[in-house]
Amino acid sequence: MRTYHESYTGRKSGGAIFFLFALGVILTLGLYFVKTRAQTAKSEAAGLERQLAAEDAEILKLKSELAHLESPARVEGLAVEVLGMRATKVEQVFRLDDLDESLPLKDDGGAP
Numbered sequence: 149m150r151t152y153h154e155s156y157t158g159r160k161s162g163g164a165i166f167f168l169f170a171l172g173v174i175l176t177l178g179l180y181f182v183k184t185r186a187q188t189a190k191s192e193a194a195g196l197e198r199q200l201a202a203e204d205a206e207i208l209k210l211k212s213e214l215a216h217l218e219s220p221a222r223v224e225g226l227a228v229e230v231l232g233m234r235a236t237k238v239e240q241v242f243r244l245d246d247l248d249e250s251l252p253l254k255d256d257g258g259a260p
Contacts, residue, residue: 227233
């Protein structure tokens, strides 16, 4: 039969209580840091979403500006005003057959 000394059993239960207390403190601190990190990540995600919305608005603005700059009426007006270009007339259009008559090939002296 075993007999335990009172001070020995007291230390054993005291050690277990200390261990459980330390474990509780560690878990509480861990939970605090995880919660803080999650809140930080959530606020960073909200900031990135705001930045993304601003970038999308800027893209839409640039697309509309590009559509204005590329509009055929605007380009035609600039071509006439700045470059002095005019619309092509029917008389200016050549067919490939007409090209031979307008610009005949030179005779190169019988080369094959």
